[in-house]
Amino acid sequence: MQKKTVVLYNPKAVFYTMPLALLAIGSYLDPLKYNVVIIDGRLEKDPLPKIFSALKDNAVCFAVTVLTGRPIKDALHVSRTVKQKFPDLPIVWGGWHPSLFLFETLLEDSVDIVVKGQGEISFAEVIQKLINKEQLAGVNGIGYKVDNKIIINPERHLADINSFLPLNYNLIDVAAYMQLSGRKQLDYISSQGCRFRCAFCADPAMYKRRWHGYLPQRIGEEIDELWQQHHFEHVHFQDETFFTNRDRVKGVAEEFIKRKLPISWFGTMRADQGVRLPFEIWSLCKKSGLERVMIGMESGTQQMLDWMQKDIRLEHIFETAEQCIKHDIAINFSVIVGFPNEPKESVSETLEVVKRLRRMSSDFVVNIFYYKPYPGNKIADELAIQNYRFPKGLEEWSDFDYVDSGKSDWLTDEQVQHIEAFKFYQQLAWSKPVVSKYVLQQIAKLRCNKNIYAFPLEKKIVRFIKPVKQMS
Template sequence: MRHKVVLYNPQAVFYTMPLGLLAVGSCLDPERYDVRIIDARLEDDPEAAVLAEIDDAVCLGMSVLTGRPIADALGILRAAKARRPDLPTVWGGWHPSLFPTQCLDEPCLDYTVKGQGETSFRELVERLVDGQAADGISGVGFRQNGHVVFTDSAGLEDMDTFPPPDFGLIPVAKYFSLKGRRQLDYITSTGCLFRCAFCADPFVYNRGWSAVSPCRLADDIESLWQQYNFTDLNFQDETFFTYAHRVAEISEEFLRRDMQFTWAATMRADQGVRLPEEIFDLCIRSGLRRVLIGVESGSPAVLERIMKDTTVDQVIAAAEMCARHGVAVIFSFIVGFPGEGNDEVQETLDLVKRLRAMSSRFETPIFYYKPYPGSRLAQEVTADIPRTLDGWADFDYVAGAAGPWVSPQIYKLVERFKFYNRFAWGPQTAWRVPLQMIARWRCQRDWYRMPLEKLVVECVKPSPRLS
């Protein structure tokens, strides 16, 4: 008899495939386990979908990001326990990795898993089936004799030792249709070697990094491409361009196998600058269409404070390389870092304008700083950080509102700037030409008062989405 394991992905914005659940679910031997992944984004009634599966399940696992997904996860968790109080429940993913103790304050939650979850979850499920305790399994938190205890975490394991993700566990075609394109999400590495002070990754993975080898990756991608006929591959790695030689090998494998799809991935500006032009060219020939570069700020002083370890010159050099090769780039920015001054915000807006003017394929989303838990910077602003699981569940990361570090004047300026900057250098269509001229005129002079065009456009057209 196969044991049923139910995995749940809470509500979220966008339709990125639930790669965390695919990773842990695929590590369970299919001969022994019947894995059911329920994604709230695909269900009319997610709670009913979970309750319909749990009666004969060994456990219910959930992947939990910080913020609103916690509220959804909590609702489902409590409903599941109300129906089956004996059902073991497990949370993994970023939030329980950062705050396992707070998570285990919730009586309906039995286990947390920290960081890379493949081996810990497989071993935990085996123990649950055998009715044994979780002692000795790496990176697990649970209650024992009325106390919360944590096992030690082993370092990152080599990703080549894990089975490839079994996309048969999710309705891939449904994601394609919700995304509006045949785009497959995939991850080839875990962790990140860098130390940015606003990011949770250094805390969760201790600046470790582990990746799938190029050949094994290409084998898996080839079989997925034959099976799902996707036209675009979206790599979700923190920094895909970590090693130039690896990226070159991956691109060569894609070309050798003559697979016809485009791909997109993340790149740091310093990695872009170091990347030999011929390797970038190889990437493009193998289908690279877009990179995402987290710039964060146009102010050298802020870049130093947040320990980004990249410079404005590197950003410009990477942008010139992409513009020369016709590669699209999403340059993402953050304003409102604690202590950031108006001049520093202006330096960011100036860099955004400069980048946008370089290519119509460049997008420059600007987010407002929110204290991402686990990061060094968040520890400096503890007064504004929630202290309980319910507090984090109310913390809205997605909504545009600025934090307490952004004055109302700066917020207004940035919101107006975002609008005019979007139209000033965006794609040209007949109806856009007059608006584009006005927007350029305004951006060139930094004059955003009486934003009548903004009011009219926002009434008729929603913001574009990034891909």
């Protein structure tokens, strides 16, 4: 029997992480039955000719992974063009945005089926039904249309990802991603979901506070095998919370050490997890190549942390920071300011905490974001009750920018200007000393220490010479 082709598309975006979602759903399909083609809009100037040519080869569907924001624009453009050329070909959308806006996504004419949440099993079942020309009733975790009527099937429980086969990285051009991202880095996902309940985050709505992680031995074997093939220098764990289970973390570190893998690695950590991690495991992590962790600090006041259900104590942030200094591990902190009705003092206090952290180590980086309400969580639900206007429909969501610097619905223009200047000066002030930047760094330190951010002339000059990279 001739193999069926399944064409998977990743829309254009500004970063070059490997398309792990498409690798996950594509690798789950039986290679004896399906020819999986992944096309990435980030790697192609014009992806359409490649898509058309792949679809001509006995295609069963065209499937797209969609994040909220700008990727929707390209996903819409490409899906509509494909629909025009192949009107009978089913188009499937999956990923974070369609999962959280299932019904709204199905209102789009070019989208026939939406897979909600974890995609492997649902997508495989959809494809089998499409091939057999059967109704999609009975496939959990999807929404679809019959005679223009939207039907939403029951949800699917999160399956343990240990039951899935390894991702088949041969489906993508690994070297191309490494070259474009500027580092010989392998993107790898070792767990799905998150058990926590932060009131601003989409994860609890997407994965219902469930979490499954690969066993350490599997991670060791897979990374080792991939290393033999691609000789990368760094593994970037894209998990939501890599450090969820400390025995697993210990096991992963031991695997890397045992296999003598010449790599560094990065993982996401909560500050409370850092506090609970025994010294011995920190040491093993360092020995196995842990280079940097990413910690969502979110706010510098306990009051705000409690309000957003972060379930950490402010002290945890400093204690984990101390551990990282002891073990020579860098940290990327992320901070959110401008929550609805956040007191002015809370924002100032957060900036003070940022300074304290930056003074602790030049290996600590702090990224400051403005709160953007995103449905599917407690804060957004409360805003909806207060008639906050969220974007409506895919077109409006495609203009939504999570990381739009300099815009906040809950801060005054003056506060935003202050924070924008602070972001620039704190970054410069406490980064590693560089001779050519010595004077600038001293001025930046003085400004931050004295809280003087007016007339940010240095910022204007530096930004003129080196414009900021687009983030989304």
